[in-house]
Amino acid sequence: MSEVDSRLVLDALVAEGDELDALVAEHDWTTATPAAGWTIAHQIAHLAAADANVVAAIRTPDAFGTVPKDSDLVAAEGAATPRDVLLEQWRSGRAEVVAALREIRQEQGFPWFGAEVTAQLMAPLRLMETWAHGQDVFDALGVKRNPTARLQHVAFLGVTGRTLSFYAAELPIPQEPFRVELTGPDGEAWAWGPSDAAQRIRGSAEDFCLRVTHRRSRAETGLTAVGDDADTWLDVARVFL
Template sequence: MSDPTPVFADLREESRELDLLVAELTEQEWARATPAPRWSIAHQIAHLHWTDRAALLAVSDEAAFRKFAEQALTSPDSFVDDGAAEGARLGPAELLTRWREGRQSLDRALREAAARHTRFPWFGPPMSAASMATGRLMETWAHGQDVADALGVVRAPTDRLRHVVHIGMRARDFAFGARGLPAPREEFRVEVRAPSGELWTYGPEDAAQRITGPAVDLCLLVTQRAHRADLALTAEGPDADRWLDIAQAFAGPPGTGRAPGEAAPGEAAPQAAAPEEPIR
């Protein structure tokens, strides 16, 4: 069994970097609009906090989580927005404190769950601790991109993006199915250059269809934080080319993404799909 510790450390560091981005904002800046329709910076952080709370319940109290999930799913089209709006009504200092405390509690709970090799319920299939942490990192990075775009900040990408690429690759067939399209019969070869310069490769080396480009661009694509026309990704083969039009690393219905030329994507992503489990 692989050691899940690195993804826990990477999630903690990804959250810390986003924390540094928002910690000194004024109340007016917390209210600044982000690329997600009707979502301010406060909504983005509140959404991350809401999902951390849900994850903590799933890990620590299965019965309480199932009750929580049942309540949320009574409004499947609005519970994500409702949770973000509830948190955004808090003052910035209170929201920041709650987000920090929730992150710390979830980190401890995930490490304990990993040590026990347990799995726990989620809105889709049961999750491992490593899968949950990977999904939380993907969401933290993606919503952090929304915050950075709202502030006009250019973030330096890191090799923590490997986790986001992994989810995007695992979600390939789901992206086709979400649009009523048959999944490709063959694997793609994907070769992306990491921020460190390392080449990350996926799929058979002799695959007939392939995708190449910077890893950060693939992450922006699969989280729908940029349009493919604005990214340096290339595809060889009809299915690979089609995937670059529809890729998404999150569960739920197809996202609208962003129009070409937009500096940021058009819509907040729903809950992250687990990279090691089927996607609901």
């Protein structure tokens, strides 16, 4: 499965944000979420700040180095903002980040934390983060989430994050090819890697996405691994440092 046009991912990002928006608009933002010390307000504040950072990185790249890097502090400051103000900031920021990513070439680079990224990568990154923090909110409220085909973009980041996973765990980077075979929400088959690879991961796309975003432990998923390196990957899988 190859990379997807970022413009299509942006459509999915809009839908992901709208789904979370509809949920949080109906509930108390002081509700604690699974992230230690973070309420729903903290989750929304974090997403709003991250969107603002993307816009700043694209439109004023020379000033990006001054962006605050302490996510807990930024989330706490945002969470103290009146709810209606924070909600409007998040809504307008979501629209701005999509507009900014649509304005530039997919391959155009801009600064990000510790690296340079492109619109083609940032689009699924924003989708992944919106989905992952949204999962915290769904879990906090005890609301069952219906998985969608948007998970394909999160899964793609999980697959491409294999090297990062081993690096972050301070383990040798496997050189052998891997095969990842996932079942999408509607029963569709999503696969990455050579079909004859000895190292293999299988399971539902939702479980894989929950695992690589650290929203579920490996034991809480139905994912299976064939091969020692694949087995280790499921233990250390991640999509962010």
